[in-house]
Amino acid sequence: MDWRENVRMVTPYVAGEQPKISDIIKLNTNESPYPPSPKVGAGMASLDAGLLRLYPDPNCTVLVDALADYYGLTPEQVFVGVGSDDVLALAYLTFFNSKKPLLFPDVSYSFYDVWAELYRIPYQTVPLDDDFGINQEDYLRDNGGIIFPNPNAPTGVFENLDLVEYIVKNNSDSIVIIDEAYIDFGGVSALKLIDKYSNLLVVQTFSKSRAMAGIRIGYAMGNPELIKYLSDAKFSFNSYTMNLTSLTLGGLAVLDDAYFKEITAKIINTREWFGKELTRLGFSYPKSCANFIFATHPEIKAAELFLKLKESGIYVRYFNQPRIDNYLRITIGTDEEMRKVVEFLNKYNV
């Protein structure tokens, strides 16, 4: 007997590189190329550090209220956590306690199976079609829960709300989580369905469209009963997950809707331009509703291009996985950054 026998050993998720060299074009983890709202900077500069001696508000009122106001919900319909990963991991622990398998797409966010392994939750992946689309009939089988991103990552494919509603409606015995990390770049949120379906949880994040990956805020929206279960589990784990700065600055960010819309529109514009350039260069990609494009080329090996890009200081994401090992996921940066990528590809393509 040895204490190691009682250790939960896991294969951890490997996130995209966070290189410390500053002179690179970082298009590998879907961060915003723009800073957060100027109100966030002003808020940080005026925060009284003396307040840090006290525990933060465990109910996260300032942030929850700001989000509830913004989305036209009550505070009882909103739960906040340390990035959407924290929210999703807690939702797994809270909602997926069935012996039946959790279902999610085969090409999807790579954390889904990691959480299932961590909590010993049975799961089955459901193949996307050849265009990386979801076949809604595939989700009519017996299951203990369903999760998928919409738009999907790393493909960028958005499924319309009819499909989402079909899956939610036909799985009323399971919790269905729609992971909307990228929803603000052209998708339509399933939020409008939460009053209709008690089994629907919608999760979003500040890390992409709100340009605050560094502050760690994610949030779930659903009916008050679901939110209460999630909140009870959180209060059984850590009463104070959100620090003073994330509560304060997150709240301020939500108030600046004009800025949010401005940078989101800019990223969409840049994506559309960059997409046309990729097409001109012979790449193809599924239509993206996210802040990245998932591109492949009939004659260029993605793995090789990935390394060449990196050598020249351009970091994108490559997944050495079945079905997608000849694709690159390229985050949309500034116009300037994307022009440099195109310049590089122009030369590479010769």
Added chain:
Amino acid sequence: MDWRENVRMVTPYVAGEQPKISDIIKLNTNESPYPPSPKVGAGMASLDAGLLRLYPDPNCTVLVDALADYYGLTPEQVFVGVGSDDVLALAYLTFFNSKKPLLFPDVSYSFYDVWAELYRIPYQTVPLDDDFGINQEDYLRDNGGIIFPNPNAPTGVFENLDLVEYIVKNNSDSIVIIDEAYIDFGGVSALKLIDKYSNLLVVQTFSKSRAMAGIRIGYAMGNPELIKYLSDAKFSFNSYTMNLTSLTLGGLAVLDDAYFKEITAKIINTREWFGKELTRLGFSYPKSCANFIFATHPEIKAAELFLKLKESGIYVRYFNQPRIDNYLRITIGTDEEMRKVVEFLNKYNV
């Protein structure tokens, strides 16, 4: 069949009140009465909010390195999380996967059984002696892990290192966690034992002696193998738990050792003075090595005094639990605050 059947329903931990009214004397959650180091304030004012667009360093290098340097460890011996609750909850998930019961004192931190319930870990509480001391022989029984705070909360009782070592040494098949949230107020850390015992994990926090409850930082120290298991579990949960401000400001706080020693000494001095006043007023309490005193009075009902104190704006902590339902846990505030408490008690006691 209903989705509720698969929900993990729990009875959450109830933290001490965090009242929003400002004109109170808050001695109920063991926060520091002093602000964090002035270096923290300066660091916050000069932080570039633009950096928040990027994910924070997943390896928490600046903070881990600062702690490793401070304690004379290697970075591989240090793990950081969102307060010690986050670290401890993750340690439960990682290390306590036995069918044998986890052991901890009957009078102890109220989160210990909450985490066990959350993760469905079997546990047994071990009664403290009549003076709230640990009987080391009680921990020789078959177990799947051991955890206790030293100094203990809410009693303030510190157990000497010989006792700690005896328990760690005689349980080499289990992980033993020493929860040292209050160690800097007069205890001696078990840190010096981590090289000798591979099954020992020492957990500390920034929330008490480092005056930064609002930033949410806790840390575990142990041999690199233990730390790696913890880190793997963390990376299976959330790659980025620590936001940019906690990493930066936490790192700065550790560097200012002079300030840390100054405020810690002040709190100890205030505690000793306040303790004598309590004795004069007829209270008794176990010797405290923490930033609180756990006091009882032969003629005054604690529950009643708790309410009277609250009515006059003085918040302390009352636990309506067996063995301790006639005690109050009073956090040590500033001299000024504690004088006001004594004034109140002088009148109350007449």
